[in-house]
Structure formats: structure tokens, C-alpha cells
Amino acid sequence: xxxxxxxxxxxxxxxxxxxxxxxxxxxxxxxxxxxxxxxxxxxxxxxxxxxxxxxxxxxxxxxxxxxxxxxxxxxxxxxxxxxxxxxxxxxxxxxxxxxxxxxxxxxxxxxxxxxxxxxxxxxxxxxxxxxxxxxxxxxxxxxxxxxxxxxxxxxxxxxxxxxxxxxxxxxxxxxxxxxxxxxxxxxxxxxxxxxxxxxxxxxxxxxxxxxxxxxxxxxxxxxxxxxxxxxxxxxxxxxxxxxxxxxxxxxxxxxxxxx
Numbered sequence: 647x648x649x650x651x652x653x654x655x656x657x658x659x660x661x662x663x664x665x666x667x668x669x670x671x672x673x674x675x676x677x678x679x680x681x682x683x684x685x686x687x688x689x690x691x692x693x694x695x696x697x698x699x700x701x702x703x704x705x706x707x708x709x710x711x712x713x714x715x716x717x718x719x720x721x722x723x724x725x726x727x728x729x730x731x732x733x734x735x736x737x738x739x740x741x742x743x744x745x746x747x748x749x750x751x752x753x754x755x756x757x758x759x760x761x762x763x764x765x766x767x768x769x770x771x772x773x774x775x776x777x778x779x780x781x782x783x784x785x786x787x788x789x790x791x792x793x794x795x796x797x798x799x800x801x802x803x804x805x806x807x808x809x810x811x812x813x814x815x816x817x818x819x820x821x822x823x824x825x826x827x828x829x830x831x832x833x834x835x836x837x838x839x840x841x842x843x844x845x846x847x848x849x850x851x852x853x854x855x856x857x858x859x860x861x862x863x864x865x866x867x868x869x870x871x872x873x874x875x876x877x878x879x880x881x882x883x884x885x886x887x888x889x890x891x892x893x894x895x896x897x898x899x900x901x902x903x904x905x
Contacts, residue, residue, distance in 0.1 A: 647706065647710075647712050647744060647746055647757065648704045648705060648706035648712045648902075649706045649709070650706045650707075650708055650709045651706055651905055652705070652706045652902055652903070652905065653703065653704070653705050653706075653902070653903040653905055654703070654704040654705075654900055654901065654902050654903070655701075655702075655703060655704075655900070655901045655903065656700075656701070656702040656703075656704060656898065656899070656900050657699075657700070657701050657702075657898070657899050657900075658699070658700045658701075658896065658897060658898035658899070659697070659698070659699055659700075659896075659897050659898075660697070660698050660700075660894050660895065660896040660897075661695075661696070661697050661894060661895050662694070662695070662696040662697075662698075662892060662893070662894040663693075663694070663695050663892065663893055663894070664693070664694045664696075664886075664890055664891065664892035664893075665692065665693045665694070665890065665891050665892075666692055666694075666890035666891075692724060692725070692726040693724070693725045693726065694722060694723070694724050695722070695723045696720060696721070696722040696723075697720070697721055697722075698718060698719065698720040698721075699717075699718070699719045699720075700716060700717070700718050701716070701717045702714050702715065702716040702717075703715050707743075709746075710745060710746040711743060711744070711745055711746075712743055712744045712745075713741075713742075713743045714741070714742055714743060714744075714761075715739070715740070715741050716739070716740040716741075716742070716761065717737075717738070717739055717740075718737065718738045718740070719735075719736075719737045720735065720736050720737070721733065721734070721735045722734045722735075722769070734769035735767075735769065736766070736767055736768055736769045737766065737767050738763045738765065738766035738767070738779075738780070739763070739764055739765045739766070740761045740762060740763045740764060740780075740782075741761070741762060741764055742759060742760050742761030742762060742782075743759065743760065744757050744758065744759035745757065745758050745759070750788065750789060750790050754787045754788060754789040755787065755788050755789070756785070756786070756787050757784075757785070757786045757787075758783075758784070758785055759782075759783070759784045759785075759786075760781070760782065760783055760784075761781070761782045762778060762780070762781050762782075763778065763779050763780040763781075764777060764778065765777055766779050766780065768808040768815060769815070770808055770810045770813065770815050774810070776806070776808060778806070779805060779806045779808070780803065780804065780805050780806070780817075781803075781804045782801065782802070782803050782804075783801065783802045784799060784800070784801040784802075785799070785800050785801075786798070786799045787799075792830070793829060793830040793831075794827060794828065794829050794830075795827070795828040795830075796825075796826075796827055797825070797826045797827075797828070798823070798824070798825050798826075799822075799823070799824045799825075799826070800821075800822070800823050800824075801821070801822045801823075801824075802819070802820070802821050802822075803819060803820045803821075804819050805817040805818070805819060812852070813851065813852055814850075814851070814852050814853075815849075815850075815851050816849065816850045816851075817849050818846045818847035818848050818849040818850075818857065818859065819846075819847045820844055820845060820846040820847065821844070821845050822842060822843065822844040822845070823842070823843050824840055824841070824842035824843075824866075825840060825841050825842075826838060826839070826840035826866065827839050827840065828870075833872070834871060834872045835869065835870070835871055835872075836869065836870040836871075837868075837869055838866065838867070838868040838869065838870065838880075838882065839865075839866060839867055839868075840865070840866035841863070841864075841865060841866070841887075842863070842864045842865075842866060842884070843861065843862070843863050844861070844862045844864075845859075845860075845861050845862075846859060846860055846861075846862070847859050860889055860890075861888070861889065862886060862888065862889045862890075862892075863886070863887040863888040863889070864884045864885060864886050864887055864892075865884070865885050865887050866882060866883075866884050867882060867883055867885075868880060868881065868882025868883070868896070869881055869882070876901060876902040876903075876904065877899070877900070877901050877902075878899070878900045879897075879898070879899050879900075880896075880897070880898040880899075880900075881895075881896070881897050881898075882895075882896045883895050883896070884896070
């Protein structure tokens with residue numbers, strides 16, 4: 647939470663690399679097509695690389711309320727045998743806020759937050775700008791046991807469908823939970839470890855699944871460094887513990903302006 651009347655700039659970049667087995671239809675020869683053979687499919691490995699920039703301005707409207715605006719830009723590349731590689735780009739501008747319901751005193755602290763994409767462009771080619779296409783809810787509870795902080799976070803993402811010409815794209819909604827332990831080595835360095843679970847619904851294009859529903863478990867390892875009194879840097883990695891092989895590297899920088 648940004649302190650009262652404090653303005654914080656948050657800039658982050660994450661890079662994800664993943665691979666999974668998918669079914670790809672194989673084209674038949676004219677002679678095979680003529681005798682109406684059943685469709686032939688092959689199991690191939692699909693590689694995905696995705697990079698995302700996130701920039702946010704966070705303002706402490708009061709001691710218990712933070713307001714923020716966020717810009718996200720993402721580019722994903724997909725490669726697999728028998729099919730041409732594809733690149734998808736999306737961007738969104740969101741507004742939201744966080745409310746500190748309770749502080750870490752007799753009971754653990756509790757923070758509630760909501761963010762809404764007020765304008766966004768989907769990965770569909772030549773997609774128009776959509777409004778209110780995604781809503782995100784989060785609840786975070788933590789307990790400080792100096793020099794350790796224990797936290798639990800639960801989040802939900804809801805998406806509206808996108809339409810372009812006769813194509814409809816429906817991203818899958820998701821629910822996630824994450825537990826985390828932060829250990830303060832000294833006043834400048836903090837080590838972080840965590841375990842996360844995410845359940846995602848299937849994503850569909852014109853009613854056909856392009857990504858099936860899945861449950862993913864991931865491990866988080868990170869470190870935070872205080873570069874100065876007002877500047878902090880976080881570097882971490884998430885590694886898949888179940889499901890398709892995937893790993894991401896995350897870098898985040900925060901700067902508190904003196905107003």
C-alpha cells in the first residue's frame with residue numbers, strides 16, 4: 647500500500663517460456679481426401695514465449711486506500727511443427743484500488759483490491775479497442791513475525807468475449823491462490839519463497855477450444871533489494887511444478903516520489 651499522499655511508480659517486466667503437447671490436424675493428399683478417410687492428427691510439442699511490460703502509478707488517497715492506474719503490454723510467439731509460427735500482441739489500460747480492511751495487530755492484516763480494464767486491445771488480428779473487458783479481484787492477508795512475513799493471496803479474473811467479423815474470442819476465467827514467506831536478511835535485502843495454484847477455464851475461438859481448462863502449480867523464488875530510501879528492486883522466477891513445463895523471470899522496480 648502506498649502511504650497517505652504518497653505517489654509510487656511501479657515498472658515490471660516478465661518473460662515466460664513454456665512448452666506443451668497439442669493435437670495438430672494433418673492435411674491429406676487429394677487421393678486420400680477423395681475416399682473420405684477420417685481426420686488425421688499428430689501430437690506435437692508447442693513452444694510459447696511471452697513477454698509483458700507493466701507500468702503502474704499508485705497513490706495513497708488515505709492511510710487505508712490506494713488508487714492506481716496500470717498499463718500492460720504483452721507479446722506472445724507460438725511455434726510448433728507442421729504449422730507456421732504466430733505472434734500475438736495485446737495491450738490494456740486499467741484503473742483500480744486497494745483497501746486495507748484491517749492491520750496486522752490482533753488479527754492478520756487484510757487487503758482487498760479490484761482492477762478493471764477500461765480500454766484494451768485483444769490478441770485478435772486487427773482487433774478494435776474494447777471497454778470493460780476484464781475485471782480482477784484480489785484478497786491478501788499477511789502476518790508479520792519479525793524477521794518473517796507470512797502471506798496468503800486469493801485472486802479471480804473475469805473476461806468478456808471479443809468479436810471481430812465472424813470470429814469470437816472468449817478468454818478463460820481463472821481463480822488462483824498463493825502462499826508466500828518473506829525473510830528479511832537485513833534492512834536492505836529480503837528473500838521470498840512461495841507456492842501458487844491456478845485454475846483456468848478453457849479459452850475458445852468461435853466455440854472451439856484453443857486452450858483447454860487446466861490446473862497449474864508453480865514455485866516462486868525471489869529477492870528484494872532496497873537500492874535507496876525510496877527505490878526498491880525485486881527479481882524472481884516462477885517454475886511450474888505440475889502440468890506443462892513452464893518458467894518465467896520477473897523484474898520489478900518501485901520508486902516513491904516525495905510530494
